[in-house]
Amino acid sequence: MADSENRTSTVYHDAAKNLAAKITLDGVDVFYGQKQAVHSVAMQIPDRSVTAFIGPSGCGKSTILRTINRMNETIDIARTSGSIQIDGEEINSKAVDPVLLRARVGMVFQKPNPFPKSIFDNVAYGPRIHGLATSKTELADIVETSLRKAGLWDEVADRLDQPGNGLSGGQQQRLVIARAIAVSPEVILMDEPCSALDPIATAKIEELIDELRENYCIVIVTHSMAQAARVSQMTAFFHMGDLVEYGPTEDIFTNPHQSRTQDYITGRFG
Amino acid sequence: MNTKPTSHTVRAYADELTALSDELARMGGLCERQVADCIAAVVRRDPALASAVVEGDHQVDAMETAIERRVIRILALRQPMASDLRASISAYRISGDLERVGDLAKNIAHRTHELNKSEPLDLTRSVERMGKLVVANLHRCLNAFSTGSADECLAVCNGDEEVDEHYNSLFRELLSFMIEDPTTITACAHLLFVAKNLERIGDHTTNIAEMIHYQLTGSEWRRELPHDPTSMA
Numbered sequence: 016m017a018d019s020e021n022r023t024s025t026v027y028h029d030a031a032k033n034l035a036a037k038i039t040l041d042g043v044d045v046f047y048g049q050k051q052a053v054h055s056v057a058m059q060i061p062d063r064s065v066t067a068f069i070g071p072s073g074c075g076k077s078t079i080l081r082t083i084n085r086m087n088e089t090i091d092i093a094r095t096s097g098s099i100q101i102d103g104e105e106i107n108s109k110a111v112d113p114v115l116l117r118a119r120v121g122m123v124f125q126k127p128n129p130f131p132k133s134i135f136d137n138v139a140y141g142p143r144i145h146g147l148a149t150s151k152t153e154l155a156d157i158v159e160t161s162l163r164k165a166g167l168w169d170e171v172a173d174r175l176d177q178p179g180n181g182l183s184g185g186q187q188q189r190l191v192i193a194r195a196i197a198v199s200p201e202v203i204l205m206d207e208p209c210s211a212l213d214p215i216a217t218a219k220i221e222e223l224i225d226e227l228r229e230n231y232c233i234v235i236v237t238h239s240m241a242q243a244a245r246v247s248q249m250t251a252f253f254h255m256g257d258l259v260e261y262g263p264t265e266d267i268f269t270n271p272h273q274s275r276t277q278d279y280i281t282g283r284f285g
Numbered sequence: 286m287n288t289k290p291t292s293h294t295v296r297a298y299a300d301e302l303t304a305l306s307d308e309l310a311r312m313g314g315l316c317e318r319q320v321a322d323c324i325a326a327v328v329r330r331d332p333a334l335a336s337a338v339v340e341g342d343h344q345v346d347a348m349e350t351a352i353e354r355r356v357i358r359i360l361a362l363r364q365p366m367a368s369d370l371r372a373s374i375s376a377y378r379i380s381g382d383l384e385r386v387g388d389l390a391k392n393i394a395h396r397t398h399e400l401n402k403s404e405p406l407d408l409t410r411s412v413e414r415m416g417k418l419v420v421a422n423l424h425r426c427l428n429a430f431s432t433g434s435a436d437e438c439l440a441v442c443n444g445d446e447e448v449d450e451h452y453n454s455l456f457r458e459l460l461s462f463m464i465e466d467p468t469t470i471t472a473c474a475h476l477l478f479v480a481k482n483l484e485r486i487g488d489h490t491t492n493i494a495e496m497i498h499y500q501l502t503g504s505e506w507r508r509e510l511p512h513d514p515t516s517m518a
Contacts, residue, residue, distance in 0.1 A: 241364055268366050270503030280366045282294045 022054060026272045028262025031249065037062035037232040038083060038202065043097035045078050045087060052078045054256045055097070060249070062201075065224060065233045067247035067264065069240060071284060074253040076236050080204050083234065084120035085113045101202065118145055121195030125207040127187030129179030129194075134171050137179040137190055138162060141198035157197055165193035166223050185216025189223065196227075203227065205235040209242065221246050240280055244268050252276045298363050302372060305355050309376050309383075312348040313427040316383045319345065319390040320423060320486060324416035326397040327479060328409055335397035338390055345387030352380040368500075375500040379430075382489040382496075386423070389482040389489075396475045403472035408458055412479055415451040419483045422448065423490045426497070435501045441494035442506075448487035453516055455480045 036059035045053035053075040060066045068076035078087065085106065087093040099106050106116055118141065129137050138158045141147075148154035158175070162168040167189040171182070179190050188208060195203055205224070209217040224246050227233060237243050243250055243264065250267040252260045252275070260267065260276045271277045278284050293299030319341055326335035356377040359365055365373050400409075422444045429437035456477065463473045498506045 240366065244366075269370060271367050277367050281369045282298065282366075283292055284294060 022257055023259070023273075023275075025057070025258045026260045026262075027058075028260075028266050028272070030263045030266075031059070031261045034059050034061050036060060037101065038234075039098070039100045039103075040079070040082075041098040041100075043079065043082060043095065043099060045075070045082060046092075046094045047090070048092040052256055053082075056258045058251060058258060058261050060232060060234060062232045063228060063230065064249065065228050065235060065247040066249040066251065067243035068234065068236045068251050068253060069238075069243050069279075070253035070259075071279065072238075073255075075256040076251075076253045077206055079253070079258075080206055080234060080236050083202065083204055084117045084122055086117075086122065088113060118198045119200055120202040120204060121198065121200035122204045122206070123188070123191055123195060123208045125210050127184060127191050127211070129182070129187050129190050132179060133176045134162075134179050134182070134190060135175040138193050138197045141194060145198055147198065161193040161197040162190075164196050164227070165189045166219060166226070167193055183216070185212050185219055188212060188216070188220055192220075192223065192227075200231065202232045202234065205233065207236055207238060210238060217242070240268075252279060254279065301355070301359055301363070302365075302369060305352065305359065305376050306372065308348065308352055308355065309379060310427070310431055312345065312352065312380060312383050313423075313430065315341070315345055315348065316386045316390070317420065317423050317427060319387055320416070321420045323390040323393040323397075324413060324420070324483075326394055327400060328413045328416075330397065330401050330405065332398055332401060335394040338394035342387050342391040345384060349380045349384040352376055368503075371500045371503060375496040378496050379493050382492045386486050386489050389486050393479050393482050396479055399475050400472055403469070406462070406469060406472055406476065408455070408462060408473070408476060411451075411455050411458060412476055412483070415448065415455060415480060415483050418444075418448055418451060419487050419490070422487060426490050426494045429494065430497050433501055435498050438494040438498040438501070439506070442491050445487045445491045448484060449516065452480055452484040452487075 038060040039058075040060075041057045043053060043056045044051060056075075056079055068080060070076045081087045082095050082099055083101075083106075085095075087095055095107065101119070105111070130140060132140070135158055138161050139148075139154055142154060142157050148157055159168060159172075162171065167186060170186060171190075179187065182190060188211075192203075192208075209220050212220065221242065224233060224235065228248075235243075235246065247264045250262065250264040251258055252267065252271075252273075254275050260271060260273045262272075267276065268280060271280060293302070319338055322334055322341075323338045325331065326338060356373050359369075359373050363369075422441055425437060425444070426441040428434075429441060459473045459477050459480070463470045495506055498504075
């Protein structure tokens with residue numbers, strides 16, 4: 016079924032065509048060794064909104080997500096081709112420093128991964144190495160603002176010197192988001208950020224995502240269709256390395272145009 | 286796109302959707318029979334049949350409640366998406382329209398007893414013709430549901446114009462009848478209500494067809510007719 020003759024072209028809903036794009040992917044292929052994991056993906060991701068990538072395991076959604084901050088480069092056998100632009104700038108060009116790129120494009124993972132440092136130092140780490148603060152007060156300001164934006168300040172303000180990994184799972188995830196925000200990114204990538212959290216912690220992260228959307232371009236990979244429906248404005252459905260369908264979330268969940276999308280979101284796959 | 290629940294990964298979910306669709310089809314069948322019977326009761330001046338229709342309306346109401354409960358259960362426990370979501374929502378709304386169709390049939394049946402107190406009127410035959418048209422359109426609409434034909438839904442909606450025309454001419458006929466012979470006013474007034482109820486059943490049939498169309502295609506479709514201020518429909 017993975018044969019090339021079965022590949023169908025992507026269906027784009029009207030609202031997914033020619034939108035004011037923060038990120039533009041065109042003809043993106045990703046290979047792991049000989050195996051092609053992503054086939055010629057082209058899409059435009061809007062700024063100041065949440066775009067959800069959905070699809071079954073192994074469909075390439077996380078792989079595509081990781082092309083946006085060149086995280087695939089950390090995997091030896093991974094090879095990416097095609098054009099990926101942020102604000103019209105090619106991010107795969109040799110002139111782009113991947114470390115600086117990853118400050119512009121922050122990432123949050125499935126499992127919260129705070130550094131084995133204090134809460135303060137977790138958030139201050141990025142601004143310090145990028146030299147974003149000129150004084151201690153300025154650094155403290157950045158830490159406070161970031162923790163506030165991540166909705167964590169009130170819970171940790173009196174124990175900033177305690178270790179970050181002593182927090183609950185949901186708090187750790189918000190700490191990691193605060194850490195990503197601290198370096199003033201433009202894009203935040205989230206790879207199943209709630210899959211290790213309970214429903215209350217999940218709701219807090221979703222509320223946070225909704226607030227962050229005002230200032231950032233957010234791309235989220237999720238296995239929970241309900242979560243994609245709740246938090247995103249645009250949804251892209253991937254299957255076997257293809258972008259099958261891309262459109263406004265409401266349309267995708269009420270009236271998908273492709274039968275593969277329909278089958279997946281109604282639970283008829285197999 | 287096929288909207289019949291097939292090969293759902295969770296079989297119990299598929300069973301619930303199938304049961305919903307079956308129950309709606311049964312309710313539709315019952316309402317169709319109620320409408321056909323209430324017209325037959327009026328035309329044949331059959332009080333027993335009229336009483337059976339009135340009695341049968343309880344069953345229609347019970348089915349509406351059962352379908353509503355089923356839909357609420359599916360929404361709460363399954364969070365349906367896409368075609369399943371559309372099927373659930375349209376089942377909820379269609380059952381509401383069918384319940385109204387049942388009420389109107391019951392109302393027509395009630396009038397049989399009143400009409401039987403007066404001499405038979407020739408105009409009853411026009412009501413019968415209009416009734417047959419309304420039943421045929423409802424039948425076609427329910428067929429469109431079971432066969433999943435969006436084109437048939439559009440045909441049903443277009444068919445309602447003929448019902449409205451029937452109603453308008455019947456209205457004029459009844460008026461002139463009443464002017465010519467005021468002793469027929471009571472019977473004519475009842476027939477007028479019968480005709481008006483049939484016209485309303487036609488409108489509900491159109492609503493149902495629109496919802497089936499939405500369920501099948503995902504696109505909303507509403508019949509746009511130029512409003513005729515002289516129309517009684």
